[in-house]
Amino acid sequence: MAFRDLIAEVDAAVFETLADIGFIEGRQVLGMFSAPWLQPSVGRLNTxxxxxxxxxxxxxxxxxxKAQRVTIELPAMDGGGEYTVVRLEPDGAGQVALVLRMSA
Incomplete structure (x- = not known):
């Protein structure tokens, strides 16, 4: 078994067990959602x-x-809600981070 095949099996098991549910333009997708609650700062200025x-x-x-709608199925206090894709960041290891912005 090739290394990439083994990692794909591990990813499948992890995503099926731990993933959050999201909808990208209505299509259900499993993923790992995170929203940093601390604001980044520039010097002493909170951005x-x-x-x-x-x-x-x-x-x-x-x-x-970019600009597609993503809905994260989590309670609002955990960051669930409507977002817009700002950019895609592939990691080169089989995963893509969708950088999101909260929809108005």
Whole structure:
């Protein structure tokens, strides 16, 4: 078994067990959602910026583009809600981080 095949099996087991549910333009996708609650700062100035991420597998990223709508199925206090894709960041190891912005 090739290394990439082994990692794909591990990823499948992890995502099926621990993943959050998201919907990208209505299509259900499993991923790992994170939203940093601490605001990044520039010097002593709080920027007020947050960059929530929804990490999905490369196979689930087909057709995902900037400006698409993503809904995260979590309670609002955990960051669930409506987001817009700002950019895609592939990690080169089979996963893609969707950098999100909270929708108005």
């Amino acid at each position: 007020g910026l947050r960059e929530p991420h929804f990490v999905i597998r490369v196979g689930d990223s087909d057709g995902v583009e």
